[in-house]
Amino acid sequence: MNKLTKVFLGLAGLASLYALLVLSVGQLSSNVHDRAWQEPLGNLLWEELSKLYTEVEDSTLTATLNDMTQYIAQANHMEAESIQVHILRAYEPNAVTLPGGHIVVFTGLLRLVETPEELAGILAHELAHIRLNHVSEKVIREVGINVLVIAAGGGSEVGQVAAALLSNAFSREAEKEADMQAIVFLQTAHIDPQGLATVLQRFADMEGDYPEALGWLSTHPLSKERVEYVTKEIAKKKGKQNNYGKVPGADRWETVRKAVEW
Secondary structure, three states: OOHHHHHHHHHHHHHHHHHHHHHHOOHHHHOOOOHHHHHHHHHHHHHHHHHHOEEOOOHHHHHHHHHHHHHHHHHOOOOHHHOEEEEEEOOOOOEEEEOOOEEEEEHHHHOOOOOHHHHHHHHHHHHHHHHOOHHHHHHHHHHHHHHHHHHHHOOOOHHHHHHHHHHOOOOHHHHHHHHHHHHHHHHHOOOOOHHHHHHHHHHHHHOOOOHHHOOHHHHOOOOHHHHHHHHHHHHHHHOOOOOOOOOOOHHHHHHHHHHOOO
16 A cells, blocks of 8 residues: 555545535535535645645746646636645655645656656646546545445445545546547647657556556556557647647756756
8 A cells, every 4th residue: 555545545534524514415416516515625635645745845846837737727718726736745656636626746757757748748637637527526426435335334444435536546538538638728728739648658668667656547547548549639630730839837847857856
């Protein structure tokens, strides 16, 4: 059991209690995408997660990720002010999107990213999960199971179910939707989407030799098919737009790379 799973197991009781309270007043069932439950739960999870890892305070690194995220969000008419990017120092190469617009990126993932376009591709993918409401829908689905477990089993399995709520992989359908939306996001922001295909291909190539390191794949399942459809979609749209610009923060890239060295 890795450290991130232990964190989520520790949060299980709090997350489950909060979800049940919301369910009891009918808010959760009436509006899947209601910020009234997303924001408090997301804040709770982020606060607890930040207690177990060290948050990176490097001004150049945080500014670069924030600039990229805000730029992509604003270009695609998302409420950029509601999105918060956090960076945690950890070996695990992972990125986690929490309810309420929190995107948590681990330095282990940043160490595997080689270009600003690749990082922009990953951030666009996480933003796509937010835009498509995948995070809230996943939470609702798991909370429904959680309630059944409590009712039928007396609550002994609540911790395991809540951990699954926060760490289980998105479905293949959700991943494909997020990949396709990420490509649109990047093109709309005039960022070359080839970076997304490149980083996915690198992770796919590493998966067999370095499986324990690919934490991002535990929640974002990768397959040969996924790399192929992303590559084909980019090629299909390539002729329609070639006026890609410089990724925000690209001029700080070498400083960013040094900031994530151990």
